[in-house]
Amino acid sequence: MAPAQAQKVLKMQATWPASRTLFENFTMFARRVEELTDGQVKIEIMPAGRAISAFEVLEATHRKVIDGAHTWAGYWQGKNSAAILFTGGPGGPWGMDHQDFLGWMWWGGGQQLVEEFYREHLKLNVVSIPVLISSPQALGWFKKRIETLADFKGMKCRQTGVAGRIFNEMGMRTVNIPGDEIMPAAERGTIDCAEWIGGVEDLRFGFQTIWKFHYAPSLHESVSIGDVLINGDVWKDLGRQHQEIIRAAATEVLIKWWVGWQKQNADAVRELQEKHKVHVLQTPNEIHTEFLKAWDRVAAREAERNPFFKKVMDHQKAWASSVVPAKRLYFPAYRIAADHYWPEK
Incomplete structure (x- = not known):
């Protein structure tokens, strides 16, 4: 043996x-x-x-x-x-x-x-x-409704990394703080909004005790x-x-x-709405469009500064140029069946 x-x-x-x-x-x-x-x-x-x-x-x-x-x-x-x-x-x-x-x-x-x-x-x-x-991930938590890009501009929001740079490019004033510091900053009123992940993670943090407007989806992650x-x-x-x-x-x-x-996220969203009376709302399409434009500008600048960034970006784009158009052709839009069986209230 x-x-x-x-x-x-x-x-x-x-x-x-x-x-x-x-x-x-x-x-x-x-x-x-x-x-x-x-x-x-x-x-x-x-x-x-x-x-x-x-x-x-x-x-x-x-x-x-x-x-x-x-x-x-x-x-x-x-x-x-x-x-x-x-x-x-x-x-x-x-x-x-x-x-x-x-x-x-x-x-x-x-x-x-x-x-x-x-x-x-x-x-x-x-x-x-x-x-x-x-x-x-979700766009985040806000102290007021966000209906247009103009509402988005000037807000002081917790966000990190390249996403923070993109939102700054769109007119937001981002603050880079660790997750565990979000609640104290919100309670002091030093930030108007915050992004963490969404769903069950945000529920566990207790953001619903500070803010009542939660927006999703987002393109930052x-x-x-x-x-x-x-x-x-x-x-x-x-x-x-x-x-x-x-x-x-x-x-x-x-x-x-x-x-x-x-x-877990689905159950959390229901709890946020029914128990905590949070307004869970759709992110305006204008914000998605402007986000992608801002990201394109940030990525282009980064590619000029960092050859390896450009190498990876170009490599990903080559793959995406094949699989994304094919998926758009073969995969039905999620909303078609979702709206048929579970129309938004």
């Missing part, structure tokens, strides 16, 4: 607290890895701040302070603006939905560009695997995908079989958790 292998324990930290639904995705992933390896690989999961601060997980994984992280590449935009494109990015990106974007990642060479990004451009020894879909990071040396030590199990577990969790999360 072959000797039993020693159990491998990986210490990994998230960039969000344990109270967030996103951490539940992390828990599901760790549990599935342990099940599929028959206990040979165990992931010890930690919420944000347990070992290091939330936004230090990338460097900490590289330096092997922790073995890995459960996070979102958009947080690394300050290191290289191309980071946002590996999450999906604004506008779809380029009209793509989740299926299209994952097709690019898995079949179109996107994952190879992710590896190039971390290895050659950030000079970090990490492996990235998609595991978390937290989209589509209509596709938003998080990943698991694992230190490169730790990854090699796992061996081929366990590497493949981890990749398979991540893919399974990405899909299974996401479709369950959508039901």
Whole structure:
């Protein structure tokens, strides 16, 4: 009989607290890895701040302070603006939905560009695997109705990263603060509006106790995908079989958790409307149109400054130029059947 292998324990930290639904995705992933390896690989999961601060997980994984992280590449935009494109990015990106974007990642060479990004451009020894879909996201919470772009302009709103730059381009005054600081800022009246994710995540934060106008959808994160990071040396030590199990577990969790999360969001929207008397309203089309125009300007400027951003953008657009027109032809618009069976009240 072959000797039993020693159990491998990986210490990994998230960039969000344990109270967030996103951490539940992390828990599901760790549990599935342990099940599929028959206990040979165990992931010890930690919420944000347990070992290091939330936004230090990338460097900490590289330096092997922790073995890995459960996070979102958009947080690394300050290191290289191309980071946002590996999450999906604004506008779809380029009209793509989740299926299209994952097709690019898995079949179109996107994952190879992710590896190039971390290895050659950030000079970090990490492996990235998609595991978390937290989209589509809402436009956010407002203290008053937003009926036109003019109503949108001049408002002081919590928003982060490239989305904040796009909304600034549209006339909003954005404030970049962590999620846990949104409620205190709202209570002090220092912000007029805020975006986090939407649905169940926003309900858990308690935004409905501050604001009563909630708008969706939005194009700033209509596709938003998080990943698991694992230190490169730790990854090699796992061996081929366990590497493949981890990749398979991540893919399974990405899909299974996401479709369950959508039901959580549906239940949350109903609670917001019926219990908390929140006005859940459709984002005006004018804001969507102006958002895409603003994103095109921001992306063009970024492509001029950052050759790798341009490389990834052009690569995504080439994939989108094929799959988006084909999907528009074959996939019926969601509203056709939805409006027939569940007309808006």
